[in-house]
Amino acid sequence: MFDWKQDPHRRFNPLTREWVLVSPHRTERPWQGQVEAGAAAAQPDYDAECYLCPGNPRAGGVLNPSYTSTFIFDNDFAALKPDTPHDRFDRDGLLIAESEPGICRVVCFSPKHNLTIANMDAKDLRKVVDAWVGQYVELGARPTINYVQIFENRGPMMGASNPHPHCQIWSNHAVPNEVAREQAAQAAWRRERGTCLCCDYAKLELAAGDRVVDQNECFLSVVPFWGVWPFETMVISKRHLTAIDGLSESERDGLADILKRVTARYDRLFHVPFPYSMGFHQRPTDGAPHEEWHFHTHFYPPLLRSATVRKFLVGYEMLAGPQRDITPEAAAKRLRAL
Ligand SMILES: [Zn+2]
Ligand SMILES: [Zn+2]
Ligand SMILES: [Zn+2]
Secondary structure (H helix, E strand, O other), rough: OOOOOOEEEEEEEOOOOOOEEEEHHHHOOOOOHHHHOOOOOOOOOOOOOOOEEEEEEOOOOEOOOOOOOEEEOOOOOOOEOOOOOEEEEEEEEEEEEOOOOOEEEEEOOOOOOOOHHHHHHHHHHHHHHHHHHHHHHHHOOOOOOOOOEEEEEEHHHHHOOOOEEEEEEEOOOOHHHHHHHHHHHHHHHHHHHOOOOHHHHHHHHHHHOEEEEEOOOOOEEOOOOOOOOOOOOOEOOOOOOOOHHOOOHHHHHHHHHHHHHHHHHHHHHHHOOOOEEEEEOOHHHOOOOOOOOOOOEEOOOOOOOOOEOOOOOOOOOHOOOOEOOHHHHHHHHHHHHH
């Protein structure tokens, strides 16, 4: 009989409607528990060379203020510009381009060069959550901005150009690909079943338990059934809310708490500052209510077996589709035990 925890199989991602190939039998070899000490040198709390530290000059020449809390500024080398005029180019339906206005910002979590989410105290992390809410509301209120993407690239492995803990906000006119796909799936779910996809999924995972990593009163962290990256997780709000601006006071604290818990578990996994890309998915700011949207966070960490052995999406993944060996259930069990 087929055993979906042992035999090769594929799993369906209802948010993107894509399949991932799972090959659990390939991880039957015993776990080596490899630890590479000193993979990352400890950072000082101020670095005179850092362009994000208080009082230092940025790459564009502007001086940072001597900030003492969360600090937000327009990206000096923004991928998008607010005043891009509207235009469209189409040659025979083959060469199509559209102008894309937008605003890119950087949020330094704190003045401390070495203070990561996992190590911030609740009070300071709450200020970061408040900054995210403020930015989502402010940028989203602009008529040219229909989506606000908040994300963090952590660690050189993820292309983070600076170790000073910070995130980026790219807000623009078009709803981006990943968001559009998840929106279509959530809207179809709501149309066909009359419920919310993520509310239903959170309930199922809480009842099942074997993919749950952590939780608090307001949020749940799971390794999604369909995850692609070995230790991929999702943070889902237990209450249905379409975006970060709907968080109550206690839910803002709850979000800070769950992000700290998840990142601290990650750091303990291979005893290194764990690299990842994380970000929020939520309601576009195009003015529609978007009841189908359920606010959630994705963590996409690249590490596979140790501080240096990472997963690559190459070969089969580039040409055919994503594949993983360690099952989401096994990954959740490891993260839960830390
Ligand atoms: Zn710094
Ligand atoms: Zn929901
Ligand atoms: Zn999503």
